[in-house]
Amino acid sequence: MSAIWQHRLAERGVDRRLWLLLPATIFVLLLFIYPFLYGLSLSFQPMQGGGVLANYDKFFSDAYQRDTIATTLKIALPAALLNVLAAVPIAFRLRGRFRGKRLLTTILVVPITLGTVLTAQGLLNYLGPTGWLNRVLLSLHIVDNPIRLTNNYWGVFFSLVITGFPFAFLLVLSYLSGIDPTLERAAATLGASRAQRFRRITLPLLAPGLATTFLLTFVLAFSVFPSAVLVGNPAGSTRVISLAAYQAAYEQYDYSYASAIAMVMGAVELVVVAIVLLWRSRLYTGSTGGKG
Amino acid sequence: MTGFDQLRLEGVSRRFGTADALSGLDLTIERGEFIALLGPSGCGKSTALNCLAGLLPLTAGAIWQDDQRIDTLPPEKRGFGMVFQNYALFPHLTVRDNIAFGLRMRHLPKDDVRRRTTEAIETVQLTEHASKLPGQLSGGQQQRVAIARATVLEPSLVLMDEPLSNLDAKLRLEMRTEIRRLHQSLGLTTVYVTHDQEEALSMADRLVVMRQGKVQQIGTPEEVHTKPSTWHVADFMGYRNLLPLKASQMNGDQVTVDLGGTAIRGSAQGAVAPGDDVIAAVRPEDVKLADQGVKGLIEVVEYQGRERAVEVVLDDDVRLHVRTERRVEAGEQVALTVTPGRLLVYPS
Numbered sequence: 001m002s003a004i005w006q007h008r009l010a011e012r013g014v015d016r017r018l019w020l021l022l023p024a025t026i027f028v029l030l031l032f033i034y035p036f037l038y039g040l041s042l043s044f045q046p047m048q049g050g051g052v053l054a055n056y057d058k059f060f061s062d063a064y065q066r067d068t069i070a071t072t073l074k075i076a077l078p079a080a081l082l083n084v085l086a087a088v089p090i091a092f093r094l095r096g097r098f099r100g101k102r103l104l105t106t107i108l109v110v111p112i113t114l115g116t117v118l119t120a121q122g123l124l125n126y127l128g129p130t131g132w133l134n135r136v137l138l139s140l141h142i143v144d145n146p147i148r149l150t151n152n153y154w155g156v157f158f159s160l161v162i163t164g165f166p167f168a169f170l171l172v173l174s175y176l177s178g179i180d181p182t183l184e185r186a187a188a189t190l191g192a193s194r195a196q197r198f199r200r201i202t203l204p205l206l207a208p209g210l211a212t213t214f215l216l217t218f219v220l221a222f223s224v225f226p227s228a229v230l231v232g233n234p235a236g237s238t239r240v241i242s243l244a245a246y247q248a249a250y251e252q253y254d255y256s257y258a259s260a261i262a263m264v265m266g267a268v269e270l271v272v273v274a275i276v277l278l279w280r281s282r283l284y285t286g287s288t289g290g291k292g
Numbered sequence: 293m294t295g296f297d298q299l300r301l302e303g304v305s306r307r308f309g310t311a312d313a314l315s316g317l318d319l320t321i322e323r324g325e326f327i328a329l330l331g332p333s334g335c336g337k338s339t340a341l342n343c344l345a346g347l348l349p350l351t352a353g354a355i356w357q358d359d360q361r362i363d364t365l366p367p368e369k370r371g372f373g374m375v376f377q378n379y380a381l382f383p384h385l386t387v388r389d390n391i392a393f394g395l396r397m398r399h400l401p402k403d404d405v406r407r408r409t410t411e412a413i414e415t416v417q418l419t420e421h422a423s424k425l426p427g428q429l430s431g432g433q434q435q436r437v438a439i440a441r442a443t444v445l446e447p448s449l450v451l452m453d454e455p456l457s458n459l460d461a462k463l464r465l466e467m468r469t470e471i472r473r474l475h476q477s478l479g480l481t482t483v484y485v486t487h488d489q490e491e492a493l494s495m496a497d498r499l500v501v502m503r504q505g506k507v508q509q510i511g512t513p514e515e516v517h518t519k520p521s522t523w524h525v526a527d528f529m530g531y532r533n534l535l536p537l538k539a540s541q542m543n544g545d546q547v548t549v550d551l552g553g554t555a556i557r558g559s560a561q562g563a564v565a566p567g568d569d570v571i572a573a574v575r576p577e578d579v580k581l582a583d584q585g586v587k588g589l590i591e592v593v594e595y596q597g598r599e600r601a602v603e604v605v606l607d608d609d610v611r612l613h614v615r616t617e618r619r620v621e622a623g624e625q626v627a628l629t630v631t632p633g634r635l636l637v638y639p640s
């Protein structure tokens with residue numbers, strides 16, 4: 001390679017070290033791109049014949065199917081938002097060094113290790129119609145009939161918060177500890193109150209991280225499946241889109257239709273991701289520490 | 293911000309665990325003064341500054357602004373400006389917004405904010421960089437933003453923590469003058485932390501020399517330069533020759549010590565009695581090569597432009613640092629004299 005050519009590439013940030021990306025690229029191609037393309041092409045070959053878009057037509061013309069998009073968004077968006085919003089103040093409190101921090105962090109992170117099924121089990125025990133919460137409320141005569149918090153929207157929502165929050169918390173905590181604490185102290189010497197410091201300094205520097213965190217928990221929540229069945233109402237209010245795809249594939253054995261639903265699912269996620277990333281790209285995303 | 297006539301620090305102390313980072317700092321700062329806190333690394337300079345700014349709570353002592361006690365106020369209520377060692381510029385705000393930050397926090401009218409910010413930007417000569425982000429500036433430019441940001445509020449006190457330590461030698465000299473000029477033209481009161489004695493001497497009205505969390509000496513640059521209160525201060529102020537000797541004779545505050553077999557007179561600093569072990573301090577530039585005097589052998593010669601720094605070993609193995617304009621070479625036999633009155637004798 002001639003030197004001039006190399007310099008020109010270097011200007012654009014390209015150099016020989018990029019070859020190190022090759023294994024990862026192959027891995028992604030094999031495990032992600034290929035199945036995706038396979039599914040995409042499968043979705044255009046409907047089993048019952050008809051045009052190329054017959055599967056998509058079928059999905060969008062059937063209200064029962066179409067509504068799964070809204071149902072899923074209605075669960076996933078608020079759950080992801082709550083996870084991020086709840087993680088911020090807690091991470092903010094925990095970012096300094098203090099006694100017992102490790103223990104507290106561990107307790108907050110444990111739900112990651114539980115898995116959805118165990119979480120669902122626990123939710124039924126605590127919040128179910130004969131669960132502890134209702135028994136306490138009934139015996140204290142606060143309510144006359146058990147309040148329903150499982151096998152409906154709320155059951156799935158709680159389950160998503162329990163499993164999604166630790167992720168959000170860990171991510172936000174690491175983003176927060178990447179912000180130079182002297183920035184806030186500088187703001188204080190310039191007369192900014194605690195609230196102003198948070199709003200003018202910490203939040204703008206944290207926002208790109210919050211966007212990323214939101215996306216990750218959103219994507220996790222959007223593909224919710226086990227808890228929608230176990231603690232939700234899979235026939236009605238929590239008939240999420242992954243459930244529709246599952247039913248197409250393993251109850252009707254229509255892989256082509258299932259692929260189409262999976263593609264729709266991907267497209268909806270992509271739209272949300274694109275919107276959030278677009279917003280994020282308008283924020284400051286550079287270094288958050290001092291120079292030198 | 294309303295100014296003050298006097299800021300009194302009374303026994304200001306800060307412990308970290310069992311270690312005293314700062315113990316019993318007593319200091320009165322008059323309005324308009326330029327005070328330098330000087331001392332070796334880890335002596336508690338930053339701690340003192342942070343205590344003043346309100347960024348570190350005191351563990352003992354009090355700070356009085358005229359007759360108001362302020363050491364319990366949070367930093368945002370004290371109204372002191374601070375220039376941080378790493379500048380701490382807000383990376384997501386432009387130069388202009390960084391400088392306007394404090395004015396906006398005070399909810400001043402928009403026009404005022406714009407006018408004062410523009411003036412401050414002009415003062416530090418950053419007009420063409422006003423809409424850049426801090427990450428796009430050089431170290432010296434960032435430092436000027438930090439100074440403008442702290443001074444645009446015309447605070448009653450400006451605290452600077454080694455603001456020049458990241459700059460190259462030439463820029464450092466320029467910025468020194470710049471800071472001193474700003475101090476005078478804006479009528480500021482400044483506390484300036486540095487570990488560079490030359491910087492402190494050239495900029496400050498008064499020096500506070502610290503060591504291991506304690507004040508060693510407070511005085512004008514001249515006092516500290518010519519009459520260091522202890523040999524530690526002398527060591528820090530450029531007295532490279534610190535010689536462990538024995539006092540032989542006393543006459544008033546004149547002490548005679550024995551250097552390489554020759555009796556030399558110095559002035560006693562503190563309680564010294566004949567027969568005591570003492571430390572004699574003298575600057576390299578106050579030891580001269582002469583035709584006769586203390587005999588020694590040149591061991592090392594460093595060329596330093598106009599002068600040469602020479603290390604001489606005396607007959608009794610004492611080493612002396614000397615400066616001379618003479619062309620000398622290692623291995624030469626020489627004689628030395630000490631400029632009268634420049635040898636200071638401290639109890640050891």
Ligand SMILES: Nc1ncnc2c1ncn2[C@@H]1O[C@H](COP(=O)(O)OP(=O)(O)OP(=O)(O)O)[C@@H](O)[C@H]1O
Binds near residue numbers: 313332
């Ligand atoms: N947060 C802290 N926890 C424990 N010890 C600390 C802390 N901050 C400072 N110290 C200790 O206090 C002493 C004084 O520190 P300080 O930062 O004031 O030094 P300094 O004079 O500013 O030094 P330098 O010139 O290197 O900046 C040091 O021994 C340091 O180890």
Ligand SMILES: [Mg+2]
Binds near residue numbers: 337
């Ligand atoms: Mg320091």
